[in-house]
């Protein structure tokens with residue numbers, strides 16, 4: 001079977017979501033945007049990326065928002081955008097790496113979503129983020145050190161997500177398939193009516 005076929009199992013997962021969104025959390029470079037889009041295709045669900053949505057509503061890029069208004073304003077906007085997106089029912093939402101650190105966002109997602117942490121090691125993350133320079137937090141003298149500090153601070157919080165999938169240097173289709181399998185198991189074991 002190819003990686004893009006929607007099966008009866010995938011349709012059942014959608015039913016068992018009972019209106020919840022599938023929300024990907026994790027550090028920059030974990031693959032939330034890339035894998036999230038594939039999972040949405042597999043499950044025939046809409047896909048939205050919170051950074052892209054923020055850029056649409058603000059008509060600014062994420063780096064411009066950080067530069068013009070600072071990180072606290074970006075975080076406030078991010079929390080509002082995610083709160084709105086979770087009203088829209090079953091869909092796959094890729095969040096920006098800092099979104100799940102916001103306590104009110106975590107509380108909301110506990111009720112409205114199945115959350116999945118894409119957990120990657122430092123080498124994998126650095127390899128992936130080094131391809132683009134559009135992450136303001138990494139515009140530092142030692143981006144690897146910044147990433148390590150973010151791992152130390154954020155991984156205990158990401159671990160609160162409903163599910164964890166290990167993101168590693170294998171094809172993105174494999175990670176997407178593992179995520180769907182994890183969702184299948186989880187929605188069977190934790191049904192909601």
Ligand SMILES: Nc1ncnc2c1ncn2[C@@H]1O[C@H](COP(=O)(O)OP(=O)(O)O)[C@@H](O)[C@H]1O
Nearest residue numbers: 027028029030031032033034035128170171172
């Ligand atoms: N499984 C994978 N294998 C190889 N490259 C990947 C994989 N997942 C993501 N990438 C690449 O890594 C980079 C960061 O991925 P992205 O989805 O933007 O991460 P995030 O949204 O978590 O910051 C992108 O260039 C993407 O194409």
Ligand SMILES: O=C(O)C1=C[C@@H](OP(=O)(O)O)[C@@H](O)[C@H](O)C1
Nearest residue numbers: 027028029051096097098135136
């Ligand atoms: O980790 C973070 O705080 C951030 C992650 C980015 O998104 P990705 O995780 O999709 O790279 C983006 O929201 C912003 O640069 C801040």
Ligand SMILES: [Mg+2]
Nearest residue numbers: 032033094095
């Ligand atoms: Mg992303």
